[in-house]
Amino acid sequence: xxxRPLIRPLQFRFGPVAGCIPGTVSRANLSTxxxxxxxxxxxxxxxxxxxxxxxxxxxxxxxxxxxxHRMNPVRMKFIREKMMALxxxxxxxxxxxxxxxGRAVLDVGCGGGLLSESLARMGAKTLGIDASSSNIxxxxxxxxxxxxxDSSSSKQGKRKGSLTYKHTxxxxxxxxxxxxxxxxxxxxxxxxxxxxxxxxLHSCAQLVKPSGHLFLSTIARTPLAYLITIxxxxxxxxxxxxxxxxxxxYVNPGELEGFFRTYRSPAPSGAPGRPWIAxxxxxxxxxxxxxxxxxxxxxxxxxxxxxxxxxxxGCNYLFWxxxxxx
Amino acid sequence: MLHNIARRARHKVLRRQFATAAEQTERDVxxxxxxPAGLALASALARSKSVHNNLSIALVEAGDxxxxxxxxxxxxxxxxxxxxxxxxxxxxxxxIDAWSHIEQSRTRPVEEMQVWDGISDARIxxxxxxxxxxxxxxxxxxxxxxxxxxxxLRHLSQYPEVxxxxxxxxxxxxxxxxxxxxxxxxxxxxxxxxRARLLVGADGFNSPVRTYAGIQSYGWAYDTQxxxxxxxxxxxxxxxxxxxxxxQRFLPTGxxxxxxxxxxxxxxxxxxxxxxxxxxxxxxxxxLASMINAAFRxxxxxxxxxxxxxxxxxAMSVEQFTNELAFRERSDTxxxxxxxxxxxxxxxxVGGIPPEDADSVPPLVTSIQPGTVASFPLRFSHAETYTxxxxxxxxxxxxxxxxxxxxxxxxxxxLGLADAEALTKCIENALLSGGDVGSYTSLLPYxxxxxxxxxxxxxxxxxxxxxYSATAGPVVWARSVGIEVLNELDAIKAALMMTAGSERAxxxxxxxxxxxxxxxxxxxxxxxxxxxxxxxxxDLLGVGVRQLLQRR
Ligand SMILES: Cc1cc2nc3c(=O)[nH]c(=O)nc-3n(C[C@H](O)[C@H](O)[C@H](O)COP(=O)(O)OP(=O)(O)OC[C@H]3O[C@@H](n4cnc5c(N)ncnc54)[C@H](O)[C@@H]3O)c2cc1C
Numbered sequence: 001x002x003x004r005p006l007i008r009p010l011q012f013r014f015g016p017v018a019g020c021i022p023g024t025v026s027r028a029n030l031s032t033x034x035x036x037x038x039x040x041x042x043x044x045x046x047x048x049x050x051x052x053x054x055x056x057x058x059x060x061x062x063x064x065x066x067x068x069h070r071m072n073p074v075r076m077k078f079i080r081e082k083m084m085a086l087x088x089x090x091x092x093x094x095x096x097x098x099x100x101x102g103r104a105v106l107d108v109g110c111g112g113g114l115l116s117e118s119l120a121r122m123g124a125k126t127l128g129i130d131a132s133s134s135n136i137x138x139x140x141x142x143x144x145x146x147x148x149x150d151s152s153s154s155k156q157g158k159r160k161g162s163l164t165y166k167h168t169x170x171x172x173x174x175x176x177x178x179x180x181x182x183x184x185x186x187x188x189x190x191x192x193x194x195x196x197x198x199x200x201l202h203s204c205a206q207l208v209k210p211s212g213h214l215f216l217s218t219i220a221r222t223p224l225a226y227l228i229t230i231x232x233x234x235x236x237x238x239x240x241x242x243x244x245x246x247x248x249x250y251v252n253p254g255e256l257e258g259f260f261r262t263y264r265s266p267a268p269s270g271a272p273g274r275p276w277i278a279x280x281x282x283x284x285x286x287x288x289x290x291x292x293x294x295x296x297x298x299x300x301x302x303x304x305x306x307x308x309x310x311x312x313x314g315c316n317y318l319f320w321x322x323x324x325x326x
Numbered sequence: 327m328l329h330n331i332a333r334r335a336r337h338k339v340l341r342r343q344f345a346t347a348a349e350q351t352e353r354d355v356x357x358x359x360x361x362p363a364g365l366a367l368a369s370a371l372a373r374s375k376s377v378h379n380n381l382s383i384a385l386v387e388a389g390d391x392x393x394x395x396x397x398x399x400x401x402x403x404x405x406x407x408x409x410x411x412x413x414x415x416x417x418x419x420x421x422i423d424a425w426s427h428i429e430q431s432r433t434r435p436v437e438e439m440q441v442w443d444g445i446s447d448a449r450i451x452x453x454x455x456x457x458x459x460x461x462x463x464x465x466x467x468x469x470x471x472x473x474x475x476x477x478x479l480r481h482l483s484q485y486p487e488v489x490x491x492x493x494x495x496x497x498x499x500x501x502x503x504x505x506x507x508x509x510x511x512x513x514x515x516x517x518x519x520x521r522a523r524l525l526v527g528a529d530g531f532n533s534p535v536r537t538y539a540g541i542q543s544y545g546w547a548y549d550t551q552x553x554x555x556x557x558x559x560x561x562x563x564x565x566x567x568x569x570x571x572x573x574q575r576f577l578p579t580g581x582x583x584x585x586x587x588x589x590x591x592x593x594x595x596x597x598x599x600x601x602x603x604x605x606x607x608x609x610x611x612x613x614l615a616s617m618i619n620a621a622f623r624x625x626x627x628x629x630x631x632x633x634x635x636x637x638x639x640x641a642m643s644v645e646q647f648t649n650e651l652a653f654r655e656r657s658d659t660x661x662x663x664x665x666x667x668x669x670x671x672x673x674x675x676v677g678g679i680p681p682e683d684a685d686s687v688p689p690l691v692t693s694i695q696p697g698t699v700a701s702f703p704l705r706f707s708h709a710e711t712y713t714x715x716x717x718x719x720x721x722x723x724x725x726x727x728x729x730x731x732x733x734x735x736x737x738x739x740x741l742g743l744a745d746a747e748a749l750t751k752c753i754e755n756a757l758l759s760g761g762d763v764g765s766y767t768s769l770l771p772y773x774x775x776x777x778x779x780x781x782x783x784x785x786x787x788x789x790x791x792x793x794y795s796a797t798a799g800p801v802v803w804a805r806s807v808g809i810e811v812l813n814e815l816d817a818i819k820a821a822l823m824m825t826a827g828s829e830r831a832x833x834x835x836x837x838x839x840x841x842x843x844x845x846x847x848x849x850x851x852x853x854x855x856x857x858x859x860x861x862x863x864x865d866l867l868g869v870g871v872r873q874l875l876q877r878r
């Protein structure tokens with residue numbers, strides 16, 4: 001790898017990266033053995049402080065979060081298309097525009113509410129949660145200007161969606177709402193910021209109803225991702241505030257897949273059900289899917305890479321997995 | 327009793343209207359401007375199912391739309407504002423079901439174009455049959471702007487949920503005082519205020535929305551006025567085809583175009599110097615008619631002589647002018663029986679078999695429809711961007727608010743329609759992703775799909791105008807001997823063919839653009855002698871267009 005000499009000297013600034021030297025992909029992050037510390041909070045206080053400082057910038061579409069704004073339509077497209085493909089009730093003739101209508105959707109780590117607002121506009125009964133109270137304030141303030149989203153507005157009319165924000169962690173929400181509370185759980189660009197990704201995934205997965213969906217997006221732990229998201233975006237171009245990303249926290253698609261090969265939700269009997277991904281080799285189309293997201297600079301837009309374009313999954317990617325019906 | 331209830335009910339309605347009058351309402355899309363672009367956008371949005379399910383729409387127009395709805399014109403007479411609707415614009419209007427509301431009998435297909443140079447007489451002719459797509463048999467459709475606008479209003483009457491506020495002006499636009507997510511608020515002259523998720527500027531060249539958005543517009547006024555008029559002439563003889571040929575001659579003062587409206591009427595667009603335009607407008611209409619005939623027929627030197635005569639003696643009688651004209655024709659040895667003589671309508675009509683070259687010039691104008699002579703300043707302008715940001719956020723521009731173009735290729739209104747089509751698609755796509763249609767990110771695809779498309783056309787027409795009005799150096803020499811002119815004309819042809827093609831946005835006239843790019847490049851190469859000119863043209867047209875094409 002030609003890029004390694006470039007990266008090595010810079011590593012020191014990002015603290016210990018045990019076993020995560022770029023290019024030597026480690027699976028340590030998401031080992032699938034049962035961890036007693038699962039119930040423990042996954043929130044990283046430094047990360048919360050970092051994003052709170054930025055919260056006022058969430059809705060500056062040309063600023064710090066420009067890339068995230070432009071990524072949003074692609075995330076929504078992925079969610080929409082995946083749910084459409086898996087639409088059980090073929091008689092209902094649901095269109096893509098309606099596929100989220102009336103669904104209970106949780107957005108974990110909603111930030112300024114970029115994704116939450118879109119989900120609500122698509123008709124989902126949306127709950128956005130974030131561990132930073134200033135993010136929740138910004139998100140609420142932003143949505144209150146929009147009669148479409150503001151719950152106090154009488155103008156919601158025929159739209160079935162709703163939007164609520166709550167300052168809480170996914171663990172506390174799980175304790176409060178109980179498992180299997182949502183048709184869809186989303187957590188976009190969050191996994192790479194949490195302390196205990198296994199525990200985090202565990203909590204998210206528990207909140208999903210049987211045959212419900214879990215959507216994640218994050219950054220792969222590859223030299224390419226390091227180069228783009230940290231070296232280029234934070235250091236060279238200074239597009240993104242320093243300290244936004246920590247390389248060692250990046251998670252590879254294979255690791256997510258591995259997690260859900262062993263993760264089982266309890267069956268109604270209480271006994272562990274079947275794992276979310278059961279197909280021996282590649283996950284079945286109806287079980288899970290990874291799709292790369294590629295930024296096309298000359299168009300200024302993100303595109304969803306075609307299925308099984310592995311090179312495109314080397315940086316930003318979307319991951320979808322479905323809880324079995326049992 | 328019943329009467330009483332009805333009255334009370336009406337009273338209540340009135341009161342309610344009054345109460346809301348001072349209030350602020352909210353709309354998802356507020357379109358300022360009920361010209362062709364604004365009405366087409368409203369029509370396209372009204373027609374879209376996803377827009378219907380999600381968005382409230384209002385349009386504000388200063389003028390009286392009822393007058394447009396009620397517009398009637400004596401058969402055989404025509405409004406002086408006419409546009410050539412390209413096949414792609416027509417396909418868009420058909421898609422949204424608006425085309426059928428346009429009175430077809432008042433429109434006229436253009437099946438052939440004749441374009442020639444005023445100095446060398448080098449000429450190209452092209453016909454609809456040359457189009458790559460075999461399904462279309464016309465190059466474009468001449469349509470009165472009012473016929474189009476009335477059709478769009480008729481279409482809109484099926485969608486009462488789209489609110490039209492007319493006879494009210496946008497008095498001011500302010501950004502609401504709010505820390506996060508401030509929306510523009512439009513204050514109308516009747517005291518109402520509308521808070522807009524997305525504010526569309528379809529408000530023409532002096533766009534108040536563009537000013538509010540803080541978007542700069544670059545460009546320049548051409549030292550040129552476009553004279554328009556409705557022209558009457560004898561029907562073509564049975565030896566000729568129908569009146570479906572468009573003529574355009576490039577004079578050093580600007581192009582003059584003769585566009586068919588019916589067997590006995592055509593419309594004029596004559597771009598010329600302002601002082602000349604004023605003199606022509608002030609002259610006796612019979613003199614203007616003769617000048618139009620002469621402008622398509624006489625050598626440029628003689629034409630200049632006649633123009634100077636009109637400028638010198640603004641009180642010249644028709645008789646004096648006819649004598650001058652006859653004198654010029656004699657000295658140019660133009661046979662009075664030939665198609666190149668302008669004197670036929672003034673003498674007794676020459677019947678019988680038309681001269682052999684009859685189709686190479688337009689029919690002789692016999693009179694001008696009273697009240698139709700008018701002129702408009704021509705300018706090139708292009709907004710630096712189509713979407714507002716910061717304190718001007720939630721704004722987008724379409725039509726003349728975004729760009730104005732030289733009319734030599736008849737594209738101004740067509741570009742506005744293409745904008746309306748693209749913006750509608752962009753809004754539909756944003757809705758499908760739960761996007762906020764007023765957000766910069768949601769509008770980005772619109773700007774991306776239209777900005778360079780428009781810019782290519784704007785600069786192509788601008789450069790062509792400049793080439794033809796160049797008065798110095800090798801260009802004029804080249805033109806005078808007709809060496810290079812055909813190449814230039816080829817570029818015009820390509821530009822016209824490109825938009826005439828029926829291919830739609832997405833893959834719009836690929837072939838056409840290739841052709842334009844190629845011919846422009848050849849041209850640029852050929853005039854290499856004229857250094858500066860070649861450089862500008864090569865840069866702006868050749869290379870620019872090429873690169874843009876490759877990027878698609
Ligand atoms: C001589 C000439 C010939 C032309 N020939 C052709 C041709 O052959 N083919 C072609 O395609 N194009 C042609 N064009 C261009 C074409 O006419 C214009 O491009 C077209 O009319 C622009 O439409 P629009 O809707 O963008 O703007 P406009 O027609 O200018 O409409 C803007 C509207 O906004 C309204 N408005 C403005 N300010 C306010 C306010 N404050 N409050 C409320 N309402 C407001 C105005 O009342 C107006 O109705 C020609 C132009 C000229 C000058």
